Amino acid sequence: ELKVEQNPLFLSMQEGKNYTIYCNYSTTSDRLYWYRQDPGKSLESLFVLLSNGAVKQEGRLMASLDTKARLSTLHITAAVHDLSATYFCAVVVAGNQFYFGTGTSLTVIP
């Protein structure tokens, strides 16, 4: 059974602090995606990681992929309130099926 687990599930952090969200998956996959979802809204694509060792950065967010360890990380630098949302990783199986991680609900406190 495919498992895509994120850690932590809930994260409350102060503005200006750094933190890392982890995404572990149980099957072979050579690509991984990170999405953001605001309450009641759809999913916004953040990063596409296509190969082992891939690192992408956008603003205060940086994502990396280790396909050997079946691990992706989403690092938050100097958090701001606007980053409060739920973050999902998703792995691709059988070419085009996305399976989402358990989600991390992030709250940034002033």
Place this chain on the structure above:
Amino acid sequence: DTEVTQTPKHLVMGMTNKKSLKCEQHMGHRAMYWYKQKAKKPPELMFVYSYEKLSINESVPSRFSPECPNSSLLNLHLHALQPEDSALYLCASSQIPGQGTYGYTFGSGTRLTVV
């Protein structure tokens, strides 16, 4: 056009009603998907269409019936739903694997409430 359009945005239906959700994209994507998302949970894959043919049905109850009339349209027909089917229903599309770097484009979703 880089969007996936879903209608309606909100739907309230009784357990004996028949309704349909609609999804449309004009990006030339030949794979389309339905996902169901309950509150505070990740999206769960329901159906996958590739080249207008149903390729994946993730053991979804028959009260949900997908239809792909053409390469731009995807419908989800609903009949005799239960209150536990209340959720956000997301449509997505993508290129076919092997046709370049692709990801999903998600629609804004239909918030369904079954009463």
